[in-house]
Amino acid sequence: MFTGIVEAIGQVKNIVRSGAGATCTIRVPNSLSDCRPGDSLSIDGVCLTLTAVKGDLFTVDISGETLARSTLGSLKQGSMVNLERALKLSDRLGGHLVSGHVDGTGTIDKMERQQGAWLIRITIDQALSRYVIEKGSVAVDGMSLTVNRCIGRSFDISIIPYTAAVTTISKKRQGDKVNIEVDMISKYVEKFLSHADTAVPKEAVSRLDRELLLRYGFGGNNGDL
Numbered sequence: 001m002f003t004g005i006v007e008a009i010g011q012v013k014n015i016v017r018s019g020a021g022a023t024c025t026i027r028v029p030n031s032l033s034d035c036r037p038g039d040s041l042s043i044d045g046v047c048l049t050l051t052a053v054k055g056d057l058f059t060v061d062i063s064g065e066t067l068a069r070s071t072l073g074s075l076k077q078g079s080m081v082n083l084e085r086a087l088k089l090s091d092r093l094g095g096h097l098v099s100g101h102v103d104g105t106g107t108i109d110k111m112e113r114q115q116g117a118w119l120i121r122i123t124i125d126q127a128l129s130r131y132v133i134e135k136g137s138v139a140v141d142g143m144s145l146t147v148n149r150c151i152g153r154s155f156d157i158s159i160i161p162y163t164a165a166v167t168t169i170s171k172k173r174q175g176d177k178v179n180i181e182v183d184m185i186s187k188y189v190e191k192f193l194s195h196a197d198t199a200v201p202k203e204a205v206s207r208l209d210r211e212l213l214l215r216y217g218f219g220g221n222n223g224d225l
Contacts (some may be wrong), residue, residue, distance in 0.1 A: 004144020
């Protein structure tokens with residue numbers, strides 16, 4: 001689990017295709033020196049497992065599914081990527097809960113400079129756009145961002161100068177692809193509501209009721225729930 005607050009920028013040293021998947025080695029800054037093999041790392045918003053760590057070189061294996069569903073399929077030597085280590089339970093949640101399981105990609109339709117900041121418009125598939133709401137959160141290349149407004153299948157985001165300086169977003173151009181992860185809570189809510197009228201097998205119904213709660217001391221001395 002991640003917060004969408006990018007910690008550093010890495011550079012792809014090499015990427016080797018093998019069958020449907022690939023192995024990628026990334027040069028990282030010293031600030032991530034505490035990472036070990038087996039750790040999870042968000043690379044442009046994609047959660048991957050470190051398979052090897054040697055000095056400032058991190059290696060990850062990328063499955064065919066991930067290559068096809070994200071922008072990692074277009075990585076090449078010299079590509080710059082956003083990096084974030086997995087969330088610690090003691091950390092501040094500065095962004096929002098980001099799983100690193102990318103839902104798809106979007107296309108940058110507009111990049112407009114506004115007094116050092118950037119106004120960016122991104123278009124995504126219709127299947128994903130229903131999960132994006134004005135003033136809601138969305139992860140773009142692993143960055144937790146607030147949606148300014150929605151226009152059909154597109155949405156606008158603002159990038160402050162600090163974010164532009166410490167991530168790869170300012171290097172993007174109109175027409176570039178970016179990884180998109182929508183807020184997972186919206187997908188859960190949709191599934192719950194879509195199954196609201198579906199018959200549930202008797203054995204699957206929860207046994208949690210008022211009588212059980214009272215039996216185990218919940219509800220106070222007077223039994224109120």
